[in-house]
Amino acid sequence: MSNSVANHEADVGGRMYAHATELFPICRSITGKGVRDTLASIRGRLPNLRVVAVPSGTKVNDWVVPDEWNVNEAFVESLDGHRVIDFADHNLHLVNYSVPFTGTVEREELLRHIHTIPDAPNLIPYRTSYYQRNWGFCLQHDRLDQLVDAEYRVVVDSTLEAGELNYGELYVRGRREEEIVFSTHICHPSLANDNLSGIAMMTELARYVDELPDRKYSYRFLYVPGTIGAIAWLAGNADVAARIGGMVVVALVGAAGPLHYKTSPDRNERVDRIVRRVLRQGEYEHVVRDFSPYGYDERQYGSPGYRIPVGSLTRRPYGEYPEYHTSADNLDLIDAVTLEESLRVYKDVVNAFEREEVYHNRYPYGEPQLGRRGLYDQLGGGTTAAEDRMAMLWILNLSDGSHSLTDIAERSGIDESDLRRVAAILEDRAVIDRGMNVG
Numbered sequence: 001m002s003n004s005v006a007n008h009e010a011d012v013g014g015r016m017y018a019h020a021t022e023l024f025p026i027c028r029s030i031t032g033k034g035v036r037d038t039l040a041s042i043r044g045r046l047p048n049l050r051v052v053a054v055p056s057g058t059k060v061n062d063w064v065v066p067d068e069w070n071v072n073e074a075f076v077e078s079l080d081g082h083r084v085i086d087f088a089d090h091n092l093h094l095v096n097y098s099v100p101f102t103g104t105v106e107r108e109e110l111l112r113h114i115h116t117i118p119d120a121p122n123l124i125p126y127r128t129s130y131y132q133r134n135w136g137f138c139l140q141h142d143r144l145d146q147l148v149d150a151e152y153r154v155v156v157d158s159t160l161e162a163g164e165l166n167y168g169e170l171y172v173r174g175r176r177e178e179e180i181v182f183s184t185h186i187c188h189p190s191l192a193n194d195n196l197s198g199i200a201m202m203t204e205l206a207r208y209v210d211e212l213p214d215r216k217y218s219y220r221f222l223y224v225p226g227t228i229g230a231i232a233w234l235a236g237n238a239d240v241a242a243r244i245g246g247m248v249v250v251a252l253v254g255a256a257g258p259l260h261y262k263t264s265p266d267r268n269e270r271v272d273r274i275v276r277r278v279l280r281q282g283e284y285e286h287v288v289r290d291f292s293p294y295g296y297d298e299r300q301y302g303s304p305g306y307r308i309p310v311g312s313l314t315r316r317p318y319g320e321y322p323e324y325h326t327s328a329d330n331l332d333l334i335d336a337v338t339l340e341e342s343l344r345v346y347k348d349v350v351n352a353f354e355r356e357e358v359y360h361n362r363y364p365y366g367e368p369q370l371g372r373r374g375l376y377d378q379l380g381g382g383t384t385a386a387e388d389r390m391a392m393l394w395i396l397n398l399s400d401g402s403h404s405l406t407d408i409a410e411r412s413g414i415d416e417s418d419l420r421r422v423a424a425i426l427e428d429r430a431v432i433d434r435g436m437n438v439g
């Protein structure tokens with residue numbers, strides 16, 4: 001390894017942190033220029049990233065892509081022109097998707113449009129109003145005392161007009177059509193752990209996968225606005241969804257804390273077994289939780305019409321840290337060392353998918369007739385014969401395209417090297433195969 005490559009690798013944590021820092025000031029939402037600027041920044045690191053535009057008004061399954069939202073400026077000022085709340089100071093001050101509004105309002109009316117966190121009086125909350133047309137401001141609770149005037153002038157110079165929804169997609173082709181997919185949301189404004197840590201880490205993961213020699217699987221990396229973006233992608237990609245062998249929703253990977261894996265709806269998909277093994281074997285401090293239909297886009301990808309085998313791997317879990325969705329989720333909350341460890345875990349997941357061998361039983365309708373193929377004779381005599389027969393029966397039963405030999409070893413208690421030897425014989429007799437390669 002040359003020195004420059006070593007430095008490049010050594011500094012991956014710093015590079016992810018720098019990417020998050022670059023993206024932090026941008027006012028993102030589910031649509032608009034902030035999303036496009038974010039995707040442009042990612043494309044600077046992943047030149048093959050495809051940026052997709054879905055026009056406002058497009059029906060995507062049960063949803064309709066909303067009008068595009070952009071902000072020029074937004075503030076509240078006293079009638080003598082003193083600004084008391086200003087979007088320019090922090091983009092969290094404006095409720096995301098606030099409709100345009102200009103006018104003088106009484107204090108009581110203004111207060112009805114202001115959101116605070118009484119329990120965390122020095123933090124600005126993050127609020128959205130995507131599908132309910134309204135305007136509002138978010139403020140530190142202990143600044144409410146400053147609003148003593150009878151009337152204020154409110155300016156929300158935003159636009160909510162026909163435009164487009166954008167998402168980014170990187171496809172990395174492997175030998176097989178079957179895909180391993182990673183997805184992260186890209187719709188939060190100046191918030192670091194949720195969600196810039198996910199964007200920065202997944203970008204480095206994509207670079208890593210793109211450089212993997214002789215990939216077995218094809219990979220896809222999705223950068224989508226939460227909910228509507230995932231649904232828009234699904235609506236246009238049912239064919240892709242059907243060939244996803246495993247998927248992980250990436251988020252909350254930059255703030256220190258134990259790793260949390262939330263399983264797929266079916267709990268025991270291949271991705272669930274792989275992530276559990278990676279966390280256990282890497283001796284990472286971790287917690288595994290059963291699926292619940294809340295959190296990020298795992299509930300879209302895992303919805304019954306698609307049932308993609310999807311889990312979510314975070315550090316602190318969704319919503320369960322005090323800085324969550326507040327101005328305290330800033331660049332001080334995340335760090336390069338944590339990002340780097342998270343990346344290592346995700347790379348381990350990719351490598352496990354690549355390394356573990358999965359077979360398909362070519363005679364899955366009842367047991368293939370083994371005697372006719374000389375398979376009992378092939379497997380030697382004495383005790384070994386009985387053991388190898390059990391290995392063979394385990395392989396035949398669980399070789400459904402989802403269970404790897406590692407899974408079968410774990411489940412059966414049979415040594416993986418024995419399974420490998422027996423599988424080679426079965427493969428040689430064309431009873432099992434490794435699935436179809438692309439082209």
Ligand code: ZN
Nearest residue numbers: 188194195325
């Ligand atoms: Zn969030």
